[in-house]
Amino acid sequence: MNRRRQLAISLSAAVLSGLLVYGVYLVQLKQIQLEETAEVVVPKRFIATGTKLEPEHLTIVSLPRSAVSSEMITDASEAVGMETSMPLGGNEPLLRWKVDKYRLLPSAGQSTFQIPREYVKSVSNGIRAGDEVVVYLSDETTASRKLYPDAIRVAGVKTAANLEIDNPKNPNLLSMANDDKEGMYTSRRDANGTIDAINLNLTEEQWLAMDTACKGGTAKLIIAFQASSIKEDEQ
Template sequence: MSKKQHLVIALFAAFVAIGMAYLLYWFQIRHVALQETVQVVVPTQFIDSSTVLDESMLEYKPIEVSSFEKGMVSSMDEVLGMENWIPLGKGEPLLAWKMNRLHLYPLHHQSTFQIPKEYVLSVFNGIRAGDRVIIYSSSPGGESKRLFEQPVTVASVRTSANVEVDDSEHSLASSIAEGNEQQLYVSRMTPNGSIEYINLNLTEEQWLAIDNLCKDESSKLVIAYQSSFTDQGMKEADSE
């Protein structure tokens, strides 16, 4: 065998050895990567839908990096004070799309009630879905008073045409999601109609108190705007 043939064989063997070494290195790196973990947020127990999440309900759980999917929540701060659209299973990674920040749905101990028009004396026309409102009773022959210590959440406000009252170009919900305080203010000042119907998330006791007070027309409600939704405000109200 000639010297040239020996050189070709040696070069070929060297390339094969380099290739094998690279493949071995690649498989080792991939194996290590598969063994790496990332922390995700999971429920500590089964959580029913429309529950406001707090730290006692959540914990961190390590999963393999290869199992991590887009939308999984990796920080509790992202979801504290939010409510879940659907039930959450114990230990399952929390997905962002299951969370809602506006709290338009009633909590587990509440229902959504439409307040009869004849029960309402006045309602601030800047109120929007997701707002917190204070309810007062007004009686011509009696004492006016605040009905409930804690404010309640507005599920929706609608015009006489059954259209949600909002800014037709920039919705209140999108302004809150974007954190655009200036647009949030503008949205309240440019409604697409006047409030004709208001729906509130109330406990059974709250609704019965309103109905018993107003059904004989001796008292009417004054519904006042308190503030836009805040995580801390909702958590404090829910803890009462």
């Protein structure tokens, strides 16, 4: 009986020892895998050109460290809010050159419209390409109102000579891309020229609403610069 008990104890000890060794092996293997891989951001599914990336569009996958390049985005917060410059494939590493923070091209479902001069009552002279603006409707027959609930992206502002309004020595878009608020302010102050034409990125519904409201001649647009075009510093 004692011999059987000793045999059972020895067998149990051997099994436990084997399980312990195997557990240590799995931990070491996991550590090696973590050291040899890196996490990168990928779209969960196909994303069309002009889409503004939201957290629900993105996920994280692990790739062999040797396959990860400096162009791949590794932090999802860096990609959120960016807009796609080209289609993105699902589970395809997100590359920095495929997205942009300040795009002048229309987003998905939008077109760029040059607003007829006769539709416009006033345009803020501080507006530059890439800004977001608020569009109001000043109507002689009804109360004035905001035409769209959301801000509208400016594709371009030009003088009567068809020249883009900017400061050549300190381009506004360059300052915007570098998040240089001081440079953006200086560019707006020093740029020469009066806005003669403004191009807005609008959906078909937004353009039809504008055209319907203004083509009778009694209603005019007031296009105002929105302060959120210049981002506030994070607290």
